[in-house]
Amino acid sequence: MTRLLRFGIMIWIALLLGACSATVTPTPVPTPVSANLDGIKQYLLGQTNALVAAAAQLQTAANRYYELAEAANFDYTALWQNRRNDAIAAITTAREAWITASPIYEKMEGIVAGTPTLAQFDVDLDAGAAGDEDPENAVSFDLVLADGRTLPKPGNLFGVTESALWGTEPAFTAPVVADWNGNGITEFGEALPDAHVLKAGADLLAQMASELDTAARAWTPTESDAFTALVVMVPTMSEYFASWRDSRFVLGEASTQRDFNVISRLADIQDILSGLEIVYAQVRPRVETVDPAQAEQIATGLRDLKAFVADIYIQERNGRRFTPEEADTLGAEAQNRATAITGQISQMAGALGVPLAE
Known part of the structure; x- marks a missing residue:
């Protein structure tokens, strides 16, 4: 928000x-009756723990795809021609992990985004805009890629990884036509991520999930x-x-x-x-x-x-x-x-x- x-x-x-x-x-x-708020913290920690695990799975799959791209010298045409099935398998695994991780975060977003001491995690993980689109509500980080590029305030991490994995942001996608099902039509999701963007996004998402878990454990509602x-x-x-x-x-x-x-x-x-x-x-x-x-x-x-x-x-x-x-x-x-x-x-x-x- x-x-x-x-x-x-x-x-x-x-x-x-x-x-x-x-x-x-x-x-x-x-x-007055004293409120027992232990249930809020227990619920939050259940979600942060699950998010850490799902984010780690996403990170592992993103790194596997990065290794495939690196082996092809980041020539995505060659990757698609020579390691198509391996690339699809890595991307599919990453997508499945993302689809697991995102709802886990949504289940705790009401607490995270609504708590001033935790709210920055919501901006950076799920709600923050890209700096060039909405500077006032932009994320706090720049995404540093392994090839030396830096993406200034690229938007929230779930958004960055989603758009890289499903090809909805050209800047996060490899410049290659990838017809996954071979029907001659490039459909939604038929794309190869830019491996540097996906890796950096998944790595930082996993890091922030862990930091949120630590902050939640230290928080007393x-x-x-x-x-x-x-x-x-x-x-x-x-x-x-x-x-x-x-x-x-x-x-x-x-x-x-x-x-x-x-x-x-x-x-x-x-x-x-x-x-x-x-x-x-x-x-x-x-x-x-x-x-x-x-x-x-x-x-x-x-x-x-x-x-x-x-x-x-x-x-x-x-x-x-x-x-x-x-x-x-x-x-x-x-x-x-x-x-x-x-x-x-x-x-x-x-x-x-x-x-x-x-």
Whole structure:
């Protein structure tokens, strides 16, 4: 999620809390119930541990492909002609590892992106833009390649590796026509990655996954962290639906978006909301001390929002191709639901005296 969007959300929250204080704010219970947030950390560590393993598999496969390219002196035409099956096998293994790793991260993105001390990992791993496209929300790193090239702020690492592996970014792809199935048509995914880009991206992704795991182990969640993650990450539906609208899942061959074309953003949203449900479950006992009915409404709202997205995803999986206009309409509905839920959570944070990080 972009920093500008987070800033806008925090302003909206401040205004909302001000409005709530001007109307009716539930009175906090004199004897507070201490929240046990161990479940949040345990859940996060389960995901970071799994991501480290999947990223290592991606790194191993990327290095195998790099070795094949290196043996061909990085002559990709020769590689394709002489080691086609080996190259396809290495790329396929790397793709499978990527498809495993990406959802693992999405399941913890709500916590990582919504926690100020961890949020930079979200920018660099999954949400950050390329520096030449959006300097304000760009990643923090330059990608240094083994051949001496440097790609300044190339975009987030899941995006770099996805677009290299499936050929959606020409700058990350080898200059060779690779007709994988031999039907005479170059179709989506029929490409060879630039081995230097793929290796550097996979190596850095594995490194950052390990660093995130270390940071997560050192982190002790607070009530402020939990409520901040919820109020920052729940109302991001319009952003995710816009990305889905612009992807191949809606636009097909007309899409010019280089990432989020392999796994539908509808699946990502469900994973993110699943993580946020874990977070809310840990603070719900505190909310119940203020307003049990409101506590249940928030839980129901989160569950219904995820079900709403799941229904759209099932239709997509069953072959329905939504139009961009339909995607916008559905995104607006999801955003309205998310905004209402966030208002309730923000009100409860205010009633409990829990500060929200800016």
